Amino acid sequence: MPIRLPVNQFDHFYRGGDRIGALRHGPGGPQRPEEWIGSTTVRFGQAPAGLTVLPDGTLLLEHMHRDPDAWLGPDHVARYGTSAEVLVKLLDLGQRLPVHLHPNREFSRTHLGLAHGKTEAWYVLDAPAGARVGVGFRETMDRARVRDWVMNRDSDALLESLQTREVRPGDAMLVPSGLPHTVQEGVFVLELQEPTDLSILLEWQGFAVDGFADGHLDLGFDTALDAVDYSAVNASDLDALVLSRESIEQAGLHTAMPAEAEQYFRLHRLSSTGNAVDVAAGFAIALVTEGSGVLTAAAGALEIAKGDALLIPYAVGPWSVHGVCTVMVCRPPAPDAPAGAR
Numbered sequence: 638m639p640i641r642l643p644v645n646q647f648d649h650f651y652r653g654g655d656r657i658g659a660l661r662h663g664p665g666g667p668q669r670p671e672e673w674i675g676s677t678t679v680r681f682g683q684a685p686a687g688l689t690v691l692p693d694g695t696l697l698l699e700h701m702h703r704d705p706d707a708w709l710g711p712d713h714v715a716r717y718g719t720s721a722e723v724l725v726k727l728l729d730l731g732q733r734l735p736v737h738l739h740p741n742r743e744f745s746r747t748h749l750g751l752a753h754g755k756t757e758a759w760y761v762l763d764a765p766a767g768a769r770v771g772v773g774f775r776e777t778m779d780r781a782r783v784r785d786w787v788m789n790r791d792s793d794a795l796l797e798s799l800q801t802r803e804v805r806p807g808d809a810m811l812v813p814s815g816l817p818h819t820v821q822e823g824v825f826v827l828e829l830q831e832p833t834d835l836s837i838l839l840e841w842q843g844f845a846v847d848g849f850a851d852g853h854l855d856l857g858f859d860t861a862l863d864a865v866d867y868s869a870v871n872a873s874d875l876d877a878l879v880l881s882r883e884s885i886e887q888a889g890l891h892t893a894m895p896a897e898a899e900q901y902f903r904l905h906r907l908s909s910t911g912n913a914v915d916v917a918a919g920f921a922i923a924l925v926t927e928g929s930g931v932l933t934a935a936a937g938a939l940e941i942a943k944g945d946a947l948l949i950p951y952a953v954g955p956w957s958v959h960g961v962c963t964v965m966v967c968r969p970p971a972p973d974a975p976a977g978a979r
Contacts, residue, residue: 638936639923639956640948645689646672650846653731656763656825660926660944661727668845672727674967675922675948677701677720681834681854689948697948709920710951712972720752722969723902725922726828728759734820736771736795736839740854740864741814745835748856754814756901757830758894760965761808762926765823771799772878773816773870783839784862787848792840802875807882810875811898815866827924829894829902829967837861890914893965900975903968913959921949922967930960 644663646654649670657672658665673687677698680687689697701708705719739755746752775798786794799817804810804824812818817839838852846852853861878895885893885906893906907914909930929942934956941947941962949956958964
């Protein structure tokens with residue numbers, strides 16, 4: 638049967654977390670803005686922090702390595718090995734995110750010996766009216782110019798340089814690796830990403846972190862800045878990275894990510910209005926965001942309600958939900974997905 642997960646919320650250098658506490662019946666803020674759900678990923682330089690501990694006190698990662706076919710499915714294992722291939726988070730921003738970026742796969746392989754970079758995507762659970770994100774530079778940038786901004790801690794110049802876009806609750810946005818980005822205070826997202834904890838800070842004024850010490854993945858900024866995508870991003874480029882809530886919010890099971898995301902991870906929005914909604918077998922992390930219902934699988938039935946985070950192994954088989962509820966179903970890329978290029 639699916640496993641109902643305890644809260645995996647922890648301290649970070651930026652403020653937030655009260656909406657996670659309200660949704661997940663967890664500790665809340667003021668300095669716990671992230672929860673990692675069903676995580677087999679460790680925090681950078683802080684292992685084993687970040688890993689999900691199951692209700693019986695054991696680590697999900699250990700179970701997955703012992704019996705990957707049962708957890709992930711034989712086709713997944715044949716393609717990706719024992720890696721879950723996705724990290725799922727809740728981010729509740731009580732403070733604007735600093736301008737930062739995540740390296741791509743080539744940079745990670747070359748400089749960190751890792752198979753994954755960190756392309757990510759946001760599904761917006763809540764946001765103030767007119768909330769904006771900044772993603773990518775509005776004009777092609779010179780590396781030396783950006784380096785000067787970082788070394789001189791010129792937050793204003795970095796923020797002014799970004800292309801911005803409004804996001805609303807129910808919208809989803811893909812953020813390719815390499816693109817500098819920020820998210821304004823008050824935004825609450827469900828985030829899917831490649832299974833790493835790799836961030837490079839370009840600014841950190843007003844945040845409880847020393848970017849000169851901890852902002853460059855222990856590589857130094859002269860190397861870390863090679864991970865930046867300095868190309869220009871225009872408004873239509875950002876539009877192409879967004880799937881609007883009007884396209885997502887329908888009864889039944891519908892994709893909740895732009896198509897380009899599916900080479901890295903998958904997200905579906907399950908909306909049950911009384912009739913059962915069926916979901917195919919496969920490893921999934923499911924978050925109930927509204928209402929209540931019953932999840933039924935071959936092994937039995939489980940009552941679910943808003944705030945439940947569920948770990949669903951491949952061995953559970955096909956499952957369905959009926960009731961009046963919304964469930965976000967997070968999955969790794971399909972075994973036959975094209976290879977992630979970034």
